[in-house]
Amino acid sequence: MKLNEIATLSLGIMKNRYTSSIKTMFKYKIIESTDIGEIGINKASDQLQELYFENKISDKMTLKKNDILMKMFPPYSISYIEEEYVGCVVVSNIAIIRAIKIDSNYLYLYLRNNKVLLYYLTEGTTIKLLSLNSLKSLNIDNNISEQDIEYKCRIAKLLDRQEFLLKRKIKLINFQKEYYFKLKGERNGK
Structure with a gap:
């Protein structure tokens, strides 16, 4: 089954067409391509850039819970939208995939685990870009039982969480090393 038959894509x-230099009543948080990492959005919602817009952004363009975001250029990072990012807006080089006839967790899992398929859909020579039509x-x-979908989604969420926590742990260890060597250097210098 084709993706456009089971989900809406946009x-x-x-942002430069919609933003306003005057502080208006339409304020949105923006998710840019640099905010999307290998396992989700790198920034907490309170750290996202806020912009003012001249007009209200349509519901089709604002994020909803269970939406899937995909960068349209390498690396084709894919992110699942949780409650924290509802109402945010994304920039034009990110696709919003909204599942209709399929479980959104399964679709997210399928896209994350089959990134190789995306490379066959790319266009261009130097920079391989995905088009919305491709x-x-x-x-x-989608020839899979509901029970299998549920089990796979649970396992995938746990594995994603584990991966996220391990990467965070590595960052903290590196921060501790830097702090320790900085502190040790200050003591030896005095």
Whole structure:
């Protein structure tokens, strides 16, 4: 089954077309391509850039819970939207995938685990970009029972959480090393 048959796909906004220099009543948090990492969005919602817009952004362009974000250029990072990011807006080089006829967790899991398929859909020579039309034509295997989907999604969420926590642990260890060597250097210098 094609992706556009089981989900709606749209691109984010071109923020320079919509932003206002005057503080208006339409304020949105922006998720940019640099904010999307290997396992989700790198920033907490309170750390995202806020911009003012001249007009209200349509519901189609604002994020909802269970939406899937995908960068349209390498590396094709994929992120699952939790409650924290509802109402945010994404920039134009990120696709918003909203599952309709399939479980959004399963679709997220399928896309994350089949990134190789995305490389076959790319266009361009130097920089391989995905177009929205080529993404819509992606075949999704949905010949799977509801119970299998539920189990796979639970396991995938646990593995994603484990990966996130391990990467955070590595960052903290590196920070501790830097602090220790900085502190040790200050003591030896005095």
